[in-house]
């Protein structure tokens with residue numbers, strides 16, 4: 001049995017939420033419904049109260065003695081917002097707390113799922129697109145609206161999916177969490193190798209996929225530590241955060257936090273080389289034509305070192321996951337290079353993706369293949385980075401649950 005907050009914002013699709021409430025109750029969950037003020041134009045509180053079996057209010061100033069606006073969010077195992085209107089999403093993205101539902105969204109550490117429903121123009125408006133991106137980056141699962149007949153004569157994307165479909169799409173959050181009691185260490189972002197006080201060698205990694213992995217692992221019940229190297233996106237709620245900048249600092253942070261973890265996911269793009277010398281002062285142009293020659297030296301391979309150190313230290317993670325950002329060429333495909341890398345690195349799983357200027361980096365979508373060292377067939381995943389992260393975390397859970405807890 002889960003404690004679920006079912007937020008309902010004021011759209012005509014609120015009637016479908018009544019059916020979702022029934023499905024949740026029939027499955028044995030405790031549900032507190034929080035409508036926004038205008039929902040009563042569509043569905044009255046009597047319906048929500050009768051079907052949930054709990055008192056219902058949209059007002060922060062009702063039941064003040066129980067401090068509802070933080071209590072419901074704090075106690076929840078899961079917060080659903082069905083339907084999520086453009087207005088509700090904008091307020092949630094801005095962090096407003098001007099009613100009981102938005103207050104609850106700010107007060108919760110539980111996974112949040114939003115099912116948008118609105119007219120196509122509103123769904124495709126840059127403001128809503130930006131708000132959706134912000135919410136997704138923060139780890140909110142925003143269900144893609146269905147396309148079809150909307151209220152009135154128009155049709156297009158913006159329709160609330162059927163209650164049964166929404167119910168099925170959140171089964172992973174309703175069942176026992178896959179990584180309950182597990183500790184997961186994730187590196188995300190891209191390292192910067194200093195050259196002088198103002199310059200560095202960096203890479204295109206934004207950290208979006210690593211942040212999505214941290215959110216997915218958290219949603220799967222894990223205790224997550226995220227080592228962030230120059231993220232372009234905010235880290236998710238509810239994870240412990242550690243910062244590192246260069247590959248050497250990242251290596252130090254990984255070794256400092258790896259003991260006692262069940263899983264290490266090396267998603268950070270680690271520079272293979274760093275400048276041999278870091279200048280104390282800014283490198284100057286000496287004359288009209290000269291340009292400095294920068295000598296590079298190899299960085300340690302953190303992943304391979306961790307795998308090697310595990311030989312003599314059983315407290316290091318039983319499951320180590322590498323990422324391979326590959327580009328295919330005449331000598332081999334992306335997958336050929338991935339398989340070779342998996343055996344070279346000695347980790348349990350390798351997530352392979354194809355990269356390039358307009359592929360993967362900085363975008364919200366990804367296509368990957370998860371390769372297994374034990375020879376299991378590869379599993380592919382495509383979609384938003386959170387969708388991909390969920391598939392990777394499922395595979396990681398399958399792997400770690402085959403091991404006994406350390």
Ligand code: CTP
Nearest residue numbers: 266268270272299300301302303322323324325
């Ligand atoms: N990695 C690491 N330390 C490094 C380089 C990479 O731990 N110095 C990790 C990355 O976090 C990733 C995996 O190794 O999980 C693969 O990284 P990638 O750069 O794609 O592979 P390389 O080993 O650098 O191989 P190559 O550059 O030859 O493709």
